[in-house]
Amino acid sequence: MFINNGAVLEINCDIGYKLDGNKWIFCKEETWSSNIGQCLRTCPPIYSTSNMKVTCRHKNQTTENCTDAVDGTLAKFECASYYEDLGLRNMPVHLCHNGLWNQRTPECVPACGQKSVNATSLITEGTTVNHGDYPWQAALYNVENNILICGGSLITARCVTDFKGKIHPRDLYMVAVGKYYRSYNDSRDVNKAQFSSVSIVANKNNKNLYLQEIFIPRQYKGSSQYFVGDIAILVTTKTFTISQRVQPVCVDWKSNYTSELSNLSSNSYGYVTGWGFTSENENPSEELKELKVPLVTYEQCNQNLPEDYEAFLTDDKFCGGYLDQGIGICRGDTGSGLVLKHKGRYYVTGIVSLGSQSPTGGCDSQQYGFYTSVNRYAEEFILEKVSRFKPEDTKMDRQ
Structure with a gap:
């Protein structure tokens, strides 16, 4: 030719x-x-996101985003502040070879269970409480009157664990994270707290009826079944911005640490935070408070419970607290998570459910408190629900 x-x-x-x-x-x-x-x-394209920066290098040329990576191209990944992909610690750079990357594309997710290092300390009744020290603490408010209903724990950028007790699917709720002060509109939380209503889904059969994205275990029947399944998942309409003050708590999704986190011995302690009543006759706390809670065995708890409360110690509950010391959980603390520290991170292990009532009708701080076991519901209930609402990420402008 x-x-x-x-x-x-x-x-x-x-x-x-x-x-x-x-x-x-x-x-x-x-x-x-x-x-x-x-x-x-070429290898499949990889783009930077709001949570992760991707830099590609080939033949001494460096670009952001990997759109046409060929053999020999190196992709470097960096997670944004307060995000992580544990695999990047050992393999921060990936190689394009024969049309495929030699490693999976990283997924930078919010770092969980980490307390703020640079928190500002306040002293409340002799106990050091830090702004931002529990960045997973959530608060649930009634939309109509802005009254605090209960606490909760942020487990993803859109999902909060709570207790079922005072949550009704037809009511309207507002979830707040990053708050330190109890009041909904406290000016001291301005530019620090974030708010979102709970997701609402229209009922197809009745356009005037709206149901929120609130998930409750099938077995929950209230007091008639001694509050078995006293746990709820709330999904917010917006994705919270992860920051120093707003980060999720860890969940042992696959029960990898069940033995360590469920070791209910006299040497095991957890921590509960909330805006509950500081005593039976006083007003609720205006600042977020922390309570160090000793965990007790089923046998020890059952032996010391008032007779009327023995039936409430169901197989999805465990006990924690003090006997005859006037220290314990109270109204306003319900829904908050009990967290345990494991390998430098905090895992939510229980959810404040209920406690004994004093003769005057208030909180009996002389008795143990009941906690719904998160490990019991982690994989089959919590993970199954939250996986439907993975926060959407937005690609950065392509170069």
Whole structure:
């Protein structure tokens, strides 16, 4: 085959390939103007997101985003502040080879269970309480009157664990995170707290009826079944911005640490935070408070419970607290998580459910408190629900 002088050759590659060389070459004096380029197979594109920066390097050229990565391209990943992908610690750079990356694309997710290092300390009744020290603490308010209903724990950027007791699917709720002060509109929380209503889904059979995205275990029947399944998942309409003050708590999704987190011995302590009543006759706390809670065995708890409350110690509950010391959970603390520290991180292990009532009708701080076991519901209930509402991430502007 002969090509006439002056002929122009256009080189195009199939989808999934990139041309390495000139797209146009021409014939001059029986010689091509340059060598014919090669079509090199490309790896799937990877883009930077709001949670992760991707930098690609090939032949001394560096670009953000990997749109046409060919063999030998190196992709470097960096998670944004307060996000992490544990796999990146050992393999922060990936290699494109024969059309495939040698590792899975990282997924930078909010770092969980980490307390703020640079928290500002306050002293409340001799106990040091820190702003931002429990960044997973959530508060649930009634939309109509802005009254605090209960606490909760942020487990993803959109989902909060809570107790079922005072939550009714037809009421309207507002979830707040990053708060330190109890009042809904306390000016001291301005520019620190974030708010979102609980997601609402229209009922297809009745356009005037709205149901919120509140999930409750099937076995929950209230007091008639001694509050078995006293746990709820609330899904917010917005994705919270992860920051120093707003971060999720860890959940042992696959029961990897069940033995450690469920070791209810005299040496085991958890921590509960909330805005509950500081005593039976006083007002609820205006600042977020922390209570160190010793965990007790089933046998020890059952032996010391008032007779009327023995039936409430169901197999999805455990006990914690103090006997005859006037220290314990109270109204306003319900729904908050009890967290245990494991390998430097805090895991939510229980949810404040209920406690004994004093003769005057208030909180009996002389008795143990009941906690719904998170481990009992982690995989089959909590994970199954929250996986439907993975926060959407937005790609950054492509270069």
